[in-house]
Amino acid sequence: MLAHNVYFTLNDSSDAAVDAMVAACHKYLKDHPGVVFFAAGKVAMELARPVNDRMFHVALHVVFSNTEAHDAYQTAADHLKFIEENKASWRQVRVFDSHVTG
Numbered sequence: 633m634l635a636h637n638v639y640f641t642l643n644d645s646s647d648a649a650v651d652a653m654v655a656a657c658h659k660y661l662k663d664h665p666g667v668v669f670f671a672a673g674k675v676a677m678e679l680a681r682p683v684n685d686r687m688f689h690v691a692l693h694v695v696f697s698n699t700e701a702h703d704a705y706q707t708a709a710d711h712l713k714f715i716e717e718n719k720a721s722w723r724q725v726r727v728f729d730s731h732v733t734g
Contacts, residue, residue, distance in 0.1 A: 633668060634696045635732045636705075639688035641724040650674055653690045653718065660714035661694065666701020670694050688726070695732065702729070 642649055657672035671693045675686050696702040705711055 633732050633734065634699050634702045635728075635730050636692075636694045636696065636702055637728040637730075638692040639726045639728075640690040640692070640722055641687065642689045642721050643723045644721065645689055649721065650689050653721065656714060656718050657690065657692050660710045660717075661692065664694075664701070664705045664708055664710070666697040666704070668695045668697050688724075699731075 640653060642653060654672050654674065661672070662670040673691060675688055675691065677686060680686070694705075696705065
């Protein structure tokens with residue numbers, strides 16, 4: 633499997649902007665072929681140990697059945713529409729991809 637974790641830092645950190653970004657993730661990114669697991673949500677600000685990285689507003693977690701499913705997702709119409717509609721709101725995007733076992 634391939635885990636695709638994306639951390640979005642937004643230009644606008646208001647609750648409304650963060651909620652809108654989470655909603656966009658759910659609208660465009662969860663129903664793709666080969667998705668084994670999908671989740672999107674807000675940073676857990678209450679978890680403030682020295683090792684916690686809280687320099688983002690929205691986290692997206694998608695686990696694909698294989699690399700091919702991930703690669704197809706990258707060029708899927710809904711994924712491209714998500715980027716087009718939301719990229720202006722991003723100050724920074726960090727992507728962490730890893731091969732995982734369950």
